[in-house]
Amino acid sequence: MKLFHTLCCLFLFQISIAQEIEKYTDWNQAVSVAKKENKPILIILTGAEWCKPCVKMERNVISTNEYKRFAQQNYVTYEINIPKYHDYNSKIMQEYTHFKNKYQSNALPCLILVDNDGNEITKITNGLSSLEKVLTQLKAKL
Numbered sequence: 842m843k844l845f846h847t848l849c850c851l852f853l854f855q856i857s858i859a860q861e862i863e864k865y866t867d868w869n870q871a872v873s874v875a876k877k878e879n880k881p882i883l884i885i886l887t888g889a890e891w892c893k894p895c896v897k898m899e900r901n902v903i904s905t906n907e908y909k910r911f912a913q914q915n916y917v918t919y920e921i922n923i924p925k926y927h928d929y930n931s932k933i934m935q936e937y938t939h940f941k942n943k944y945q946s947n948a949l950p951c952l953i954l955v956d957n958d959g960n961e962i963t964k965i966t967n968g969l970s971s972l973e974k975v976l977t978q979l980k981a982k983l
Contacts, residue, residue, distance in 0.1 A: 862912045864920040868936070871919035875957035881983070883916045884940060884953040891925035895950040897970035905972055915983055916954065923949075954982055 864885070865871035875882045885903070887895040902908050912918055921937045928934065940946075944953045948966040952975070955961050963982040968974035 862909050862918055864918045866920060866922075868919060871917050872957060872959070875917040878917065880957065881916045881962060882955050882957060882959075883912065883918050883979075884944070884951075884955060885918060885920040885922075886937060886941060886946065886949060886951040886953070887920065888923040888925070888949055890922075892923075892949050894969065898950045898975075901970045902972045902975050908972060908976065911976060911979070915979070917957075952979075954979065 863874075865874065871882055874880075887898065889895050889899045921933060921940060923933060923937055940953070941951075944951075944955075944961055944964060946953065946964060946966065950966075950969050952965040952969065953961060954963045954965075963978065965975065965978050968978070
């Protein structure tokens with residue numbers, strides 16, 4: 842019985858580890874990992890704690906096991922998550938402004954898939970509360 846219990850615990854532990862994706866908040870680190878793994882980068886522009894569409898995207902897409910498995914296998918994730926109370930001169934806001942301008946996006950949330958040199962592959966600003974729509978659009982560009 843102890844062996845069974847131990848095996849069950851190990852199995853559940855492995856599932857929980859496998860279900861987490863690394864979200865980089867340092868662009869240079871994300872690029873380095875993407876080049877090493879020969880993967881594109883998904884830039885997530887979000888305000889996950891205060892922006893209603895961002896909250897829906899987080900709940901319906903980003904936090905699902907299906908999305909996490911897909912993300913782990915296919916790209917490196919770089920996230921800029923703007924806090925509810927932010928300083929417009931902060932590093933996060935400077936990065937957000939840089940990436941929204943570079944990829945011409947004024948929408949929150951926004952997903953921008955780029956190659957590991959930073960060249961845009963696709964940008965998704967609609968349907969971000971639907972796992973099926975997000976995965977369909979990303980799969981079509983990979």
